[in-house]
Amino acid sequence: MSEQRQSKEQYNTLLARIRATRPEAVTTTEDRLKLPEPKTMVSGKKTYWINFIEFPNILRRDPAEFLNYFRSQLAINASIENGRAIFMGRPDKHSFSALVSRYLKERVICPVCNSPDTHLEKVKQLLSIVCEACGARSAAK
Numbered sequence: 001m002s003e004q005r006q007s008k009e010q011y012n013t014l015l016a017r018i019r020a021t022r023p024e025a026v027t028t029t030e031d032r033l034k035l036p037e038p039k040t041m042v043s044g045k046k047t048y049w050i051n052f053i054e055f056p057n058i059l060r061r062d063p064a065e066f067l068n069y070f071r072s073q074l075a076i077n078a079s080i081e082n083g084r085a086i087f088m089g090r091p092d093k094h095s096f097s098a099l100v101s102r103y104l105k106e107r108v109i110c111p112v113c114n115s116p117d118t119h120l121e122k123v124k125q126l127l128s129i130v131c132e133a134c135g136a137r138s139a140a141k
């Protein structure tokens, strides 16, 4: 066993211990979801989000709903083409990853039990996060 591996195991043991004592303090839901970094490319006046489709796929969200979130948050028109999202503007590169995190908080993670195993339901224009782990229904933003 390499030293590096060993220290990683020690770290994991430590992490497990911290989690056991302070379960509410550590949330690694984002790690659990294993989301990639948004890969974007600017060309002319457009911004291409190359690996866009991976996000709604991993999060089990409707790509159109997912894109809509970014469209309204960035106030930029956008469309999906061959799995890429094309934004009609040049938003800051970092705003994509920041908005992915915000999307997770507002529309994926169950606020009751922190589970990422949720889905969205829309009833009378009201968007709710329905948790498949604890059954809670919470308002999405």
Ligand SMILES: [Zn+2]
Pocket (backbone or CB within 6 Å): 110, 111, 112, 113, 114, 115, 131, 132, 133, 134, 135, 136
């Ligand atoms: Zn829950």
